[in-house]
Each structure stands twice: as C-alpha cells, then as structure tokens.
Amino acid sequence: MFTGKTYFIAGHARLPQGMAARSIFDTLTITVEADAKYHVILEASCTLATDHGRDFIGQLLRGCSLQDGIEDLSRRIMDFYQGKAQNALMAALRDLHNQYLLYIQK
Incomplete structure (x- = not known):
C-alpha cells in the first residue's frame, strides 16, 4: 500500500551499439524509489538485459x-560494474x- 512517504524517479541515457539490451531498448533507464524525508534510495532497478545485472x-x-x-553512486558504478x-x-x-x-525544487 502506498503511504506517500516515498517517491519514484527515473533517469535515461542512450545505450551503446552491440549491447544485448539494445535489441529491446534504445535507452537505458535507472529507476529508484526513495524515502521522501531523507531521500535514501530504498529500491533501484535499471533496464539492463539480465536479471542479474x-x-x-x-x-x-x-x-x-x-x-x-x-559522487558516491558514480564511484560505486565505476568501481564495481565493468x-x-x-x-x-x-x-x-x-x-x-x-x-x-x-523534484525537490517543487
């Protein structure tokens, strides 16, 4: 049940040529559900081709x-996603x- 204490937000980018996900999507999307008070990411997903990814x-x-x-999020992707x-x-x-x-400027 939705309580109004979270929000959903998405970011998009074009996928490079030669990727499996490109046959399904032209863009990669990252979605997150975050806590409305502290803006902590509670759940996150993306449109990579595999469940594991x-x-x-x-x-x-x-x-x-x-x-x-x-910065920390970027570092995590750079360090751990190859x-x-x-x-x-x-x-x-x-x-x-x-x-x-x-969103926060509203």
Missing part, C-alpha cells in the same frame, strides 16, 4: 541518499539526479 545495480544504489549528490553499459549507466545516473533536483 538489474539486481546488481539495485544493490549498488540501495541505501545511498540522493541529497548527498551522485560492462559495456558503464557509460550509459553513468549518464542515466546524472539524468536521474537532475530529475531529483527538479
């Missing part, structure tokens, strides 16, 4: 606060953070 990105992002910026979608994940993360900044 989507789950791994969720684990990397979960527990971080969007109000702290994306795949063709790394640059697209970084771009989607930047877009997600921009959407977050628009």
Whole structure:
C-alpha cells in the first residue's frame, strides 16, 4: 500500500551499439524509489538485459541518499560494474539526479 512517504524517479541515457539490451531498448533507464524525508534510495532497478545485472545495480544504489549528490553512486558504478553499459549507466545516473533536483525544487 502506498503511504506517500516515498517517491519514484527515473533517469535515461542512450545505450551503446552491440549491447544485448539494445535489441529491446534504445535507452537505458535507472529507476529508484526513495524515502521522501531523507531521500535514501530504498529500491533501484535499471533496464539492463539480465536479471542479474538489474539486481546488481539495485544493490549498488540501495541505501545511498540522493541529497548527498551522485559522487558516491558514480564511484560505486565505476568501481564495481565493468560492462559495456558503464557509460550509459553513468549518464542515466546524472539524468536521474537532475530529475531529483527538479523534484525537490517543487
């Protein structure tokens, strides 16, 4: 049941050529559900082609606060995700953070 204590936000980026997910999607999307008070990511997912990849990105992002910026989130992706979608994940993360900044200005 939705309580109004969380919000959902998404960031998008173009996928590089030669990726399995590209046959399904032209863009990579990262989605997060975050706590409305402290902006901590409670759940995260993305449109990578495999369940394992989507789950791994969720684990990397979960527990971080969007109000702290994306430096820690970016570092986690750079350090622990070594795949063709790394640059697209970084771009989607930047877009997600921009959407977050628009959300908190409301």
